[in-house]
Amino acid sequence: MKTLEDFNFEMKKALIRVDFNVPLDEDFNVTDTNRIEAAKPSIIKVLEDGGSAVLMSHLGRPKGERNPDFSLEHICKTVSEVIGVQVKFVNDCVGEVAEQAVANLQAGEVLLLENLRFHSSETIGDATFAVQLSKLGDIYINDAFGTAHRAHASTTVVAKYFGENKCFGYLLAKEIESIEKVMQTGEKPVLAILGGAKVSSKITIIENILDKVDHLIIGGGMTYTFVKAQGGEVGDSICEDDKMPLALDILKQAKEKGVQVHIPVDVLAADDFSNDANTQVVDVDKIPDGWQGLDAGPRTLENFKEVILKSKTILWNGPVGVFEMENFAKGTIGVGNFIDESTQGGAFSLVGGGDSVAAVKQFGFQDKVSYVSTGGGAMLESLEGKTLPGIAAILG
Numbered sequence: 554m555k556t557l558e559d560f561n562f563e564m565k566k567a568l569i570r571v572d573f574n575v576p577l578d579e580d581f582n583v584t585d586t587n588r589i590e591a592a593k594p595s596i597i598k599v600l601e602d603g604g605s606a607v608l609m610s611h612l613g614r615p616k617g618e619r620n621p622d623f624s625l626e627h628i629c630k631t632v633s634e635v636i637g638v639q640v641k642f643v644n645d646c647v648g649e650v651a652e653q654a655v656a657n658l659q660a661g662e663v664l665l666l667e668n669l670r671f672h673s674s675e676t677i678g679d680a681t682f683a684v685q686l687s688k689l690g691d692i693y694i695n696d697a698f699g700t701a702h703r704a705h706a707s708t709t710v711v712a713k714y715f716g717e718n719k720c721f722g723y724l725l726a727k728e729i730e731s732i733e734k735v736m737q738t739g740e741k742p743v744l745a746i747l748g749g750a751k752v753s754s755k756i757t758i759i760e761n762i763l764d765k766v767d768h769l770i771i772g773g774g775m776t777y778t779f780v781k782a783q784g785g786e787v788g789d790s791i792c793e794d795d796k797m798p799l800a801l802d803i804l805k806q807a808k809e810k811g812v813q814v815h816i817p818v819d820v821l822a823a824d825d826f827s828n829d830a831n832t833q834v835v836d837v838d839k840i841p842d843g844w845q846g847l848d849a850g851p852r853t854l855e856n857f858k859e860v861i862l863k864s865k866t867i868l869w870n871g872p873v874g875v876f877e878m879e880n881f882a883k884g885t886i887g888v889g890n891f892i893d894e895s896t897q898g899g900a901f902s903l904v905g906g907g908d909s910v911a912a913v914k915q916f917g918f919q920d921k922v923s924y925v926s927t928g929g930g931a932m933l934e935s936l937e938g939k940t941l942p943g944i945a946a947i948l949g
């Protein structure tokens with residue numbers, strides 16, 4: 554696996570694919586700089602070697618049209634502040650204007666190109682567009698983990714025009730290493746905590762993960778499909794009846810593979826999907842009609858605590874309750890606290906995929922776990938066992 558350490562960038566121009574698809578408020582201020590901070594080490598390495606950096610990214614989904622709302626110029630100031638270098642900006646990512654801006658770039662300087670997705674050629678992976686991009690650097694670095702599951706011109710196709718002169722950035726390498734720690738090399742016992750709303754969106758992950766883990770905690774909305782499939786009464790809880798046979802099959806597979814599955818035994822049930830609803834703690838398999846389970850109950854949290862504290866490698870994907878509502882956030886906060894404790898005791902903990910990161914940030918757990926992934930969809934696809942095209946392009 555070629556990384557930045559294999560190159561010296563002195564007098565070289567590095568074309569770096571970053572994922573600066575960051576959230577903006579209505580005044581176009583960046584509200585979360587995490588992805589920019591995560592790309593900083595690679596950029597600094599290039600500059601400290603005596604090279605220059607050409608940054609390319611998408612922002613949002615402008616669908617191949619030049620739309621000022623999605624201009625990367627909005628984030629240029631923030632990128633400068635985070636990196637500590639005055640970043641230059643050019644209002645296109647290919648063609649004469651971009652090539653000229655790159656030609657003018659001096660050692661130690663950073664140039665940010667305009668949104669790649671202002672060209673539809675980017676998302677369709679057009680080769681001519683990729684060739685145009687390839688003219689903008691001597692060495693190609695992919696550091697955009699969040700976009701590594703997209704086979705786009707800037708994430709995959711462009712790589713082949715750099716021959717041996719391509720590598721993983723520090724962030725992408727760290728993401729790959731974190732996934733490998735959970736899926737391959739992690740110290741046992743390995744635990745996966747899978748929550749979220751639906752079984753249907755996590756099937757492939759569960760099936761893939763059963764070969765890698767010793768313990769599996771199933772929480773959140775997924776719980777009720779498993780409970781009902783085993784004959785329990787789940788009241789009005791979210792439940793995918795058509796996935797009940799699959800839930801039973803997953804439990805059977807887990808047993809055959811020696812994976813211990815931990816499902817909630819009690820829940821905080823509500824008489825409405827609302828923060829102001831009446832609540833009661835009930836056994837998970839005896840939820841009355843008119844009530845729905847919205848959070849893990851106290852006995853469940855005790856069980857989860859025991860498993861989390863004895864695990865040495867922990868993957869957390871998906872909240873164990875409707876954490877967006879204060880009265881149903883206790884379970885998710887509890888799980889975060891147990892992971893914190895386990896991590897302090899030496900466990901490796903990885904959080905990623907979908908909305909999980911939002912929950913972790915909302916409750917301030919990002920500094921308490923070992924690693925928080927910068928990728929949502931990319932992490933989910935990695936956990937499904939897929940080789941991401943952006944990663945394959947560097948290896949190939």
Ligand SMILES: Nc1ncnc2c1ncn2[C@@H]1O[C@H](COP(=O)(O)OP(=O)(O)O)[C@@H](O)[C@H]1O
Nearest residue numbers: 749750773774846847871874875906907908909
């Ligand atoms: N018991 C529940 N009933 C309904 N929704 C739930 C329940 N527990 C968790 N959820 C919801 O699941 C959503 C996250 O699901 P999902 O997108 O699958 O997770 P992730 O994005 O972490 O992969 C959250 O919005 C949360 O409110």
Ligand SMILES: O=C(OP(=O)(O)O)[C@H](O)COP(=O)(O)O
Nearest residue numbers: 572574699700703928929930931
């Ligand atoms: O933010 C991203 O994905 P994520 O929300 O799944 O983490 C990436 O920048 C990919 O964006 P895309 O899903 O528009 O290709």
